[in-house]
Each structure stands twice: as C-alpha cells, then as structure tokens.
Amino acid sequence: NVCLGLEDLQYVFMISSHELFITLLKDEERKLLVDQMRKRSPRVNLCIKPVTSFYDIPASASVNIGQLEHQLILSVDPWRIRQILIELHGMTSERQFWTVSNKWEVPSVYSGVILGIKDNLTRDLVYILMAKGLHCSTVKDFSHAKQLFAACLELVTEFSPKLRQVMLNEMLLLDIHTHEAGTGQAGERPPSDLISRVRGYLEMRLPDIPLRQVIAEECVAFMLNWRESEYLTLQVPAFLLQSNPYVKLGQLLAATCKELPGPKESRRTAKDLWEVVVQICSVSSQHKRGNDGRVSLIKQRESTLGIMYRSELLSFIKKLREPLVLTIILSLFVKLHNVREDIVNDITAEHISIWPSSIPNLQSVDFEAVAITVKELVRYTLSINPNNHSWLIIQADIYFATNQYSAALHYYLQAGAVCSDFFNKAVPPDVYTDQVIKRMIKCCSLLNCHTQVAILCQFLREIDYKTAFKSLQEQNSHDAMDSYYDYIWDVTILEYLTYLHHKRGETDKRQIAFKCIAHDPQKEAVTAWQAQRRKKKFLPSNYAPNF
DSSP states (O other): OTTTTOOOHHHHHHHHTSHHHHHHSOHHHHHHHHHHHHHSOOOOOTTSSOOOSGGGSOOOHHHHHHHHHHHHHHOOOHHHHHHHHHHHHHHOSSOOGGGSOTTOOOOHHHHHHHTTOSSHHHHHHHHHHHHHHHHHHHTTOHHHHHHHHHHHHHHHHTTOHHHHHHHHHHHHHHHHHHHHHTGGGGTOOOOHHHHHHHHHHHTOOOTTOOOOHHHHHHHHHHHHHTTOHHIIIIISOHHHHHHOHHHHHHHHHHHHHHHTTSOGGGOHHHHHHHHHHHHHTBOEEEEEEOTTSOEEEEEESSOSSSSSOHHHHHHHHTTOOOHHHHHHHHHHHHHHHHTOTTOSSOOOOTTGGGSOSOOSOGGGBOHHHHHHHHHHHHHHHHHHOTTOHHHHHHHHHHHHHTTOHHHHHHHHHHHHHHTTTTTTSOOOTTTSOHHHHHHHHHHHHHTTOHHHHHHHHTTSSSOOHHHHHHHHHOSOOOSOGGGGGGGOOOHHHHHHHHHHHHHHTOHHHHHHHHHTSOSOTTOHHHHHHHHHHHHHHHHHHHHGGGO
C-alpha cells in the first residue's frame, strides 16, 4: 500500500529494493507489485509542493542508479538481479551494466558470444548471471551458483542453442565440484547419471561450441578419481584420444594402473606413458648466431613438443586424488629424476621398476624442471594423505639428496610411525629397507648423534660393526649417549662399549653398558625377542625429539 500510494517511481524503486521489503513480501507479491508500478507512468507534479528546504530535494537519477548498481553487485538472487537490470535500463540506455564490477569475470571463450547479443538488457543479464555463478562456484557457494546457472540456462534456451550448451557444460562442472566437495569426500560414489553426463561431455562433437579446457581436465580427473578405468581403457572413442590430450593422458594412466599386477614385459602402456611425459618435460632447442659469429644454443623452458605444457600437466595432476594414480605419476617423475647422469643420491619410489632405465636424448630433458615438479608433486600428494609411508619416504629422500638431514630424518621416522601404529608394531622391512636405514644412519652421523648411529647399525640385515664402533669412539656426541645404551641389543657392540669405557676410565658408563648385556645371548630366541623389544622402545624415543 505504501508503494502504491507513491507517485514518484524512483521512490518506489528505492523502497522495493530495500532489504526489509524483500524480507517481508513473498516472491509472488513482489513480482505483482513491481509489475503494477511499472505500468504506471512516472509523473511528478512539481507544483503540488514547493521546495522548502534542502532535505525536500529529491535524489538525482545518478544517485538512484548508483544505489541500484550497488544492489546489483551484492545480490545473488537471479530474480532480483533481473528486476534491478530492468529498472536500470528503464532509467538509462547509455550504460553497459555488465561493466559495473571489475570482479565479474567470464572466460574469454564465452565473452565474445555473450557480448554479441544484440539486446542490451539480455546481454547484461546473461553476462552477470554467468559471472556471479562462476564466482559462487569458486568460493564453494554451490547452491547459489546452481540457481544463477539455472536462471541463465532458462534465459539463453529461448534464443541461443550455442549458449544453452555452454550453460549445460558449466552446470556439469558445477555438479562435479558439488559432489567432490560433499558426499565424494566421504568416499560415496557419484550417481550413475553424473558419470553418464561426464562421458557425454567427453564424446561431444558439436561444432562451434566454445569449450573451456578446465572442464575437460575435470571430467578426465573425475573418471580417474572414481576408478572408471573400464571406460578410459576400453570404451573411449579413437577420435577422442587424438583430439583431447587429457583423455589421452587419462587413458595411459588408467591402463598403466590396470597392468600393474601383470608381468613386466606386458607393460607396454607404461612405456607409452613414459614417452609422453618425457616429451612434455623436454626442451626445444634453437641455434642462434651472435654478433661475433659464434653459434649459441637457446633452450625454451616450456616445450611445444609434447601433448601439453608441463604447467598444464601439473595443473591436471593436482585435480587427482586416487592414491594408485598419484603413486604411478610420482613414481614416473622420480625415475625421470634419477636418470640424470650427475645424480648422487637416488630417490626411491614404489613401482619404479616398470619404467625404462634410460633416455635416448638425455640433453633434451629439462631436469631442473623435473626436480621442481617432483617436489611439487610430493607436497601435493602429502596434502591429500599425510600418512602414506611411500610418499613420506620420497619426501625424506628429497631432503636427504639436498643435504637437509634433520628434515630427512623427520620424514623417515614419520614413515615408520604411520605404518607401525606409532611403533607399537614392527616397521615392515619393505619400508625400512637397508637403504633407508643407511640414510638414517648418515643423517644421525652428520647431526652428531653418534650413539643413535650405533643403534641404527643393528637395524641392518647385516650389522655394520665398523660404522657402529667408529661412531661410539666419537666424544662430541649431541645425543643422550649412555641413556641410549638400553636400546642396544647386540652383544658385540655392548662388549665393545664396555671395553671402550674401561679404557677411558669411565666406570659408571662401563657399568651401564655391562648391565645391558643379555643374560643368555647364546639362545637365538632370547636375542630376537630382546632386539624386537628394544627396537620398539628406541624408535618412539627418537621420534619425539624430531617432532
């Protein structure tokens, strides 16, 4: 009644856009009221009431436009956005309201089509609905994003089949994100109709439809994450493998994972995947003659030789969550890193034996970029699962190779902790291999923890007495020294300790070492029990100071 009693339409617009108005009235009532008000002509009789004071001066059109533009920026209600735009276009036909906010961004592949719409109101509405929908999706406000996209789809269906398909594609991507952020996090498989829509998108062959690369990436990553290997390995159309590099990469990854249990000679796809990644990580070289006549070699960091750029490959990998797929990719890059001729310390990884052992043109590979990629991948995989012992060992090896021994020891211990119920069980021998133990020994040695070195020498399949004795001779040890003697179970090392302290005249320490000698070392069962018990005690005690 208040609105219907007003003669100035600008006041009506101001009141109808107020938050209280929107809260009090239902959608149907708001629509009915605005329609009734728009039918009335905005007649203002300036003679009815003279201007008596400053506060009686009505707001200018520019002020009203500014207020509406502010509401337009804040609103995520499709109906309200439409009403504001109708009001704005009723006030002026000279403005392009899709430019009101520089935060409204639409992908360049779409903007050309949208800005080509002849009707100004429709153009503004489509652009703003899509921009706001994309923004809501980015900030994970999926409910509002769905409303905005649905309104945009309904609008463009009336006049543009091309934009209709664009909106269907964006709604597919939104549904993927919604599932992954919702029930997908708990491991619930996506509904079958969503999987069918993803397949439909990948196989789509509509001409002149603008496509965003990220949708293809997300669709292939979606299929890999939910182990749709049957489709990727057997049912993908041949034209897709040729035209879509992400489908090609997904097919090779799925096939390599599928072939893992088989014999090594049957792993043809592993070799194909290796060649694809090597090509992506290769640099294109050009020869350039300088002013002095000399020919120099110029290397391009991002090669165009592969099916995609290295940065695109890394972006795609960071959309994956499936553990086996991530392990395979990490294994491949670790092997590629180890192929270098000047490498001093190899990095270990699971399934590393399935990859070729050499590269024909070693100089073409950008090993600096490979090393950076390995570090980024390990950081990403550990963000997905910080308790994967294989990935923790890789991280430890990277720190070891770069002389960061404290950090390396930290991750070696963490790898043992996560696969042994915090050392309440024995660490599996395939986790603490001799190579890992030797690297832990070197870390402790370089950190001047010499008593720990002697203890770790017992963990090897064949006890390294030479290293153990040498470490015990060191007197500048930074660890607890005799407090660790209780963790030594090998009688030979304990006897050497007793002799060493006797020689130095250290009676108290000699007595501590003597008490640690097993009562009956001749019985293998007793010795094995002592070894296992003291291993379990030592590792947690070493773990705590490093964390």
